[in-house]
Amino acid sequence: MNVLDRPPVPPASSDARVPVFVPYVGVDTLKHLTDALDVGWLGMGATTKEFEDRIAAYLGLEDRYVVCTNTGTSALHIALLAAGVGPGDEVITPSFNYVADHQAIRATGAEAVMCDIRDDDLGIDVASAESLVGPRTKAIVPLHFAGIPCRIDDVHALARRHGLRVIEDACHAFGSTAGGAKIGSGGDVQFFSFDPVKVITSIDGGCVVTPHREEVERLHHLRLLGVDKDTTLRYQNKRAWDYDVVSEGFRYHLTNIMASVGVSQIKRVDEFIASRRAVCERYSAAFDGLPGVRVLRRDYADVSPFIYSLRVAADRREALIEHLAARGVDVGIHFVPVHQHTYFANARRAPMPVTERVVDEVVTLPLHSLMAERSIERVIDGVRTFFA
Numbered sequence: 001m002n003v004l005d006r007p008p009v010p011p012a013s014s015d016a017r018v019p020v021f022v023p024y025v026g027v028d029t030l031k032h033l034t035d036a037l038d039v040g041w042l043g044m045g046a047t048t049k050e051f052e053d054r055i056a057a058y059l060g061l062e063d064r065y066v067v068c069t070n071t072g073t074s075a076l077h078i079a080l081l082a083a084g085v086g087p088g089d090e091v092i093t094p095s096f097n098y099v100a101d102h103q104a105i106r107a108t109g110a111e112a113v114m115c116d117i118r119d120d121d122l123g124i125d126v127a128s129a130e131s132l133v134g135p136r137t138k139a140i141v142p143l144h145f146a147g148i149p150c151r152i153d154d155v156h157a158l159a160r161r162h163g164l165r166v167i168e169d170a171c172h173a174f175g176s177t178a179g180g181a182k183i184g185s186g187g188d189v190q191f192f193s194f195d196p197v198k199v200i201t202s203i204d205g206g207c208v209v210t211p212h213r214e215e216v217e218r219l220h221h222l223r224l225l226g227v228d229k230d231t232t233l234r235y236q237n238k239r240a241w242d243y244d245v246v247s248e249g250f251r252y253h254l255t256n257i258m259a260s261v262g263v264s265q266i267k268r269v270d271e272f273i274a275s276r277r278a279v280c281e282r283y284s285a286a287f288d289g290l291p292g293v294r295v296l297r298r299d300y301a302d303v304s305p306f307i308y309s310l311r312v313a314a315d316r317r318e319a320l321i322e323h324l325a326a327r328g329v330d331v332g333i334h335f336v337p338v339h340q341h342t343y344f345a346n347a348r349r350a351p352m353p354v355t356e357r358v359v360d361e362v363v364t365l366p367l368h369s370l371m372a373e374r375s376i377e378r379v380i381d382g383v384r385t386f387f388a
């Protein structure tokens with residue numbers, strides 16, 4: 001069977017297992033991909049620019065700029081460099097975060113220092129972050145965990161008090177809103193990830209969103225080996241041969257091929273988010289009130305849910321995981337806190353009572369865009385039969 005004859009919505013899971021993540025790959029994805037291959041310009045080009053323009057339109061950006069990269073990690077790396085972060089500086093971020101952020105901070109030559117999170121939304125604890133501020137502090141990287149907006153106004157107030165930059169990790173939150181506006185449409189700098197399991201994917205990819213016009217050119221240089229002129233010409237599927245190299249730089253650009261997948265996905269993002277929200281609300285309605293269980297949210301109206309995280313009594317988590325596995329339901333753990341990893345064990349950090357407790361309680365249940373009804377029911381049934 002030709003790939004383009006496949007059904008438009010592939011089965012979200014097999015009957016054997018319900019995986020934690022199932023990337024959406026439909027006939028529309030394949031069509032965009034084959035069209036992009038036909039153009040004959042595989043590297044960064046006009047489709048990369050189209051994806052950036054569509055991200056800007058979707059987020060409703062005014063006087064803010066989008067720079068696509070090949071991962072969310074590289075987006076943070078160049079966002080930090082453009083913000084002037086470097087050796088001798090400190091950047092505050094929760095330990096309850098993906099290691100990508102901590103590695104990107106270290107890659108600038110700065111130190112990642114780790115704060116605690118709040119017990120209610122698992123977002124950054126601003127008082128804990130403030131306790132770490134010192135003369136070397138340059139920036140804060142808060143995280144919108146699972147797509148749930150963190151207390152970003154409090155983070156900005158803290159940043160104003162101490163003259164810090166805020167680079168929001170919005171990797172889980174493409175399409176979430178805070179204070180009625182899409183995350184990315186205000187504040188300082190944000191970065192997103194379009195890796196294979198995110199709400200929309202470009203296979204791998206990411207972007208920086210910035211209001212600082214003067215930093216955009218720097219981001220372009222950092223993204224592509226420090227070469228000047230290249231971005232403008234590549235956006236027309238052309239290359240400059242009389243270029244200069246004006247700064248350090250990396251191979252962090254997003255190719256036309258990856259961007260074509262991103263374009264196919266962003267066209268359907270509202271549909272993906274609506275379907276994920278509905279699943280999260282069903283999960284919360286089914287689990288709220290079960291003994292030993294805490295749901296993060298009942299109402300997902302402002303959330304573009306990347307994962308569904310459930311908190312269960314720490315001494316029952318392993319048994320729950322086994323119970324679900326026996327019913328063919330996979331789970332994930334977000335996150336192993338970064339201070340527990342060997343490479344980061346000596347990082348400066350605040351006391352972390354909430355993080356230490358939460359990491360033994362969280363379990364990530366399967367959540368897919370356009371998730372199959374039988375998969376949703378299996379997850380609900382698996383959790384309820386365990387706690388019943």
Ligand SMILES: Cc1ncc(COP(=O)(O)O)c(C=O)c1O
Pocket residue numbers: 071072073074097098100101143169171172192193194195205206
């Ligand atoms: C919270 C968080 N930050 C950063 C990243 C890094 O994004 P990427 O995988 O696109 O490099 C991820 C990816 O999973 C993430 O979950």
